[in-house]
Amino acid sequence: MIDFSAFLDALGIMATSAGSWGWIVPGLIVGLVFSAIPGVSITMAMAIVLPMSLYMDFFSAVVFLTSVYTGAGFGGSVPAILMNIPGSPASYATTFDGYAMSKKGQHNEALGYALFASTICGILGYVLLLFVVEPLAHIVLRIGPLEMFAVAIWGMLLLGSLGSKYVTRGLLAAAFGVLLGTVGMNTAGFIRGTMGFPTLLDGISPIPAMIGLLAAGQLLTLAGKDYILDAEEARKVSVKKILSGCWGTLKYPGVLTRGSIIGIIIGAVPGVGSSVGNLIAYAETKRTSKDSASFGKGNPKGVIAAESAVASAEGGSMATMLALGIPGGGATAILLAAFMMHNIVPGPTFIENQKPMVYAIILNNIVQAIALLGVGIGFIYVASMVVKVRTRYILPAILVIATLGTYAVDGSPSGPITLFVFALIGFALVRYEYPVAAVVVGILLGRMLETEFLRSYQLSGGNPLYILQRPGAMAIVGVMLLSFVMTAWGKRKQARMEAEEEAAMEKLHRDDIAGARKT
Amino acid sequence: MRFRGHEYRVDRGHLVFVCAIAAAVAWYLFDTRSVSTSVNNLLLVEPVSLFALAMAALIIPQCFVRADHAENTEEKKEEEYDPLAPKLPTERAQVIKMLSLGVSLGVFVFALNVIGFDIAIFLFAMAAMAICGERRPLHLVLFSAAVAAAAIYGFRMLIPYPMYTVIL
Numbered sequence: 001m002i003d004f005s006a007f008l009d010a011l012g013i014m015a016t017s018a019g020s021w022g023w024i025v026p027g028l029i030v031g032l033v034f035s036a037i038p039g040v041s042i043t044m045a046m047a048i049v050l051p052m053s054l055y056m057d058f059f060s061a062v063v064f065l066t067s068v069y070t071g072a073g074f075g076g077s078v079p080a081i082l083m084n085i086p087g088s089p090a091s092y093a094t095t096f097d098g099y100a101m102s103k104k105g106q107h108n109e110a111l112g113y114a115l116f117a118s119t120i121c122g123i124l125g126y127v128l129l130l131f132v133v134e135p136l137a138h139i140v141l142r143i144g145p146l147e148m149f150a151v152a153i154w155g156m157l158l159l160g161s162l163g164s165k166y167v168t169r170g171l172l173a174a175a176f177g178v179l180l181g182t183v184g185m186n187t188a189g190f191i192r193g194t195m196g197f198p199t200l201l202d203g204i205s206p207i208p209a210m211i212g213l214l215a216a217g218q219l220l221t222l223a224g225k226d227y228i229l230d231a232e233e234a235r236k237v238s239v240k241k242i243l244s245g246c247w248g249t250l251k252y253p254g255v256l257t258r259g260s261i262i263g264i265i266i267g268a269v270p271g272v273g274s275s276v277g278n279l280i281a282y283a284e285t286k287r288t289s290k291d292s293a294s295f296g297k298g299n300p301k302g303v304i305a306a307e308s309a310v311a312s313a314e315g316g317s318m319a320t321m322l323a324l325g326i327p328g329g330g331a332t333a334i335l336l337a338a339f340m341m342h343n344i345v346p347g348p349t350f351i352e353n354q355k356p357m358v359y360a361i362i363l364n365n366i367v368q369a370i371a372l373l374g375v376g377i378g379f380i381y382v383a384s385m386v387v388k389v390r391t392r393y394i395l396p397a398i399l400v401i402a403t404l405g406t407y408a409v410d411g412s413p414s415g416p417i418t419l420f421v422f423a424l425i426g427f428a429l430v431r432y433e434y435p436v437a438a439v440v441v442g443i444l445l446g447r448m449l450e451t452e453f454l455r456s457y458q459l460s461g462g463n464p465l466y467i468l469q470r471p472g473a474m475a476i477v478g479v480m481l482l483s484f485v486m487t488a489w490g491k492r493k494q495a496r497m498e499a500e501e502e503a504a505m506e507k508l509h510r511d512d513i514a515g516a517r518k519t
Numbered sequence: 520m521r522f523r524g525h526e527y528r529v530d531r532g533h534l535v536f537v538c539a540i541a542a543a544v545a546w547y548l549f550d551t552r553s554v555s556t557s558v559n560n561l562l563l564v565e566p567v568s569l570f571a572l573a574m575a576a577l578i579i580p581q582c583f584v585r586a587d588h589a590e591n592t593e594e595k596k597e598e599e600y601d602p603l604a605p606k607l608p609t610e611r612a613q614v615i616k617m618l619s620l621g622v623s624l625g626v627f628v629f630a631l632n633v634i635g636f637d638i639a640i641f642l643f644a645m646a647a648m649a650i651c652g653e654r655r656p657l658h659l660v661l662f663s664a665a666v667a668a669a670a671i672y673g674f675r676m677l678i679p680y681p682m683y684t685v686i687l
Contacts, residue, residue: 166578172578175570175571176544179567182564190555190560191554220621223616392651393662395651396644396647399624400640400667401670403628404636407674408680413628419628432530449563453563457558457562
């Protein structure tokens with residue numbers, strides 16, 4: 001699986017290009033800072049620094065950009081945990097338990113869990129990539145639109161099991177989100193729902209919509225509070241607690257492994273990426289966990305599952321890009337552009353001809369993941385100070401940054417206006433107990449769902465039996481159905497246990513009353 | 520509201536919200552069908568829209584709750600601790616603050632290209648601070664000016680798009 005002669009050559013490249021190592025820390029800091037700003041995504045951070053890499057040699061450029069990628073993967077979880085605003089779509093599932101832990105005053109521990117899960121699974125993802133980069137090229141070539149559609153549907157339907165109290169409201173929110181995601185011109189050239197606005201031709205911009213939906217639920221309601229966190233204790237920053245969180249991560253090897261595997265697989269599928277991977281990893285961990293009822297209420301396993309999938313998805317998407325030259329998402333598309341700016345075209349030929357360079361890139365990413373641990377702790381310490389500031393100072397600043405972040409997407413007023421419109425929708429969704437997550441993911445996946453469904457329809461000629469020719473799609477559908485059956489069974493079991501517990505408590509209470517009457 | 524001998528409470532806000540979503544979905548379906556009835560156009564939108572309308576039809580009865588059930592549910596809700604349950608302000612003063620901030624945000628986003636990013640940010644930051652309880656004039660002016668300057672100069676360095684400003 002590993003070509004040892006090429007591996008030794010890669011170590012040689014690493015040793016002789018020590019100057020490139022100097023780009024790791026600046027890259028990590030750029031990634032951490034950018035993605036911690038709500039509205040500035042990993043892709044945007046990488047796109048902004050891309051021109052800088054033009055003046056570096058190829059290896060230094062790749063080291064710098066992948067460092068930004070690694071830093072941004074974790075950076076997004078800082079506002080997700082502290083303020084319930086994911087810095088990027090990839091950190092969405094981190095908000096479920098991360099913010100709940102923060103509200104309980106455990107934000108230091110939550111950040112520690114997120115950082116260590118990111119570090120370990122980042123390393124794990126790349127170590128695995130080291131072994132599978134060659135055979136993976138053959139597997140990924142077999143993924144077609146039907147498989148992509150099945151994976152996206154799975155991601156969408158899983159939202160029903162993500163803590164929605166009312167199934168009907170969850171499903172309506174998901175369907176509404178998907179429809180919002182299809183506004184504009186579809187791949188067949190039909191224009192729908194634009195109301196004559198040219199800016200809607202490309203669809204609703206997901207970043208402003210996402211920030212709007214989430215900002216309404218939290219930021220506006222903070223207006224009546226003096227501090228973001230009520231308890232005085234909760235505003236204390238402690239490196240010791242962060243480190244205890246880091247250490248605590250090792251207690252959940254199963255969660256780390258599952259999250260990593262899901263992250264790598266989903267990350268390797270082009271177009272799906274870590275924004276779905278973290279949701280699936282979270283949902284699967286919740287489903288298989290004995291204490292699933294505590295998920296969404298500050299269970300560390302939720303934070304670890306989501307972050308492990310995000311970190312390992314980086315390795316997965318790099319695998320697709322290196323093996324096929326197909327970017328798994330926006331960030332790897334920027335990397336692909338950087339490769340091309342240096343006249344290098346990744347793909348099976350690149351792996352074959354430049355094997356030592358491929359291994360050197362992978363090894364350097366492992367070094368970056370280790371460096372993230374040190375840089376990340378320093379960054380957390382600074383970022384955690386945010387909760388010490390009074391709401392009257394932090395709220396206007398965050399709202400201004402978020403609004404300008406939406407303007408930064410395409411430099412038009414449509415971003416801020418989208419933010420405001422979705423802020424109102426988000427407020428109503430929270431008010432009437434609809435899962436905002438379902439709408440957000442629907443918007444993110446709507447277009448992809450339609451495109452892949454359309455391609456599958458065209459390939460099959462409208463014959464539903466086409467699925468029988470696609471064992472991969474059948475396997476995904478099978479796993480999806482199994483997952484739902486298991487979820488339903490788990491929920492039923494949980495409801496039965498709760499009912500039994502309630503009955504036992506009732507009996508105890510009655511016995512107490514009867515005992516008191518006798519005496 | 521009385522129906523079949525039982526007193527019902529109507530959650531008017533929720534009813535309006537569900538009906539608004541259903542109306543938006545129905546309009547989108549109508550708009551899509553008016554563009555073309557080709558399968559390539561309706562493949563995903565039509566089934567998802569019909570599904571959404573069916574869900575909305577199932578949710579509408581949830582807006583009508585029997586008065587005696589509603590009281591029990593409210594009592595139960597108070598007993599449960601759920602850190603992520605929606606906790607919207609209920610006190611009049613807090614609701615007014617929240618709505619004022621929402622309105623300020625709306626005015627801010629529409630004013631950006633009209634009065635300039637710098638002035639709009641300065642005024643919004645000042646309004647937001649005042650809404651959140653800041654009353655000291657010097658703090659209001661200095662902090663708002665600092666936010667405006669940091670945001671304008673910071674984003675100018677980060678983004679390639681021009682921002683219309685009056686002073687900065």
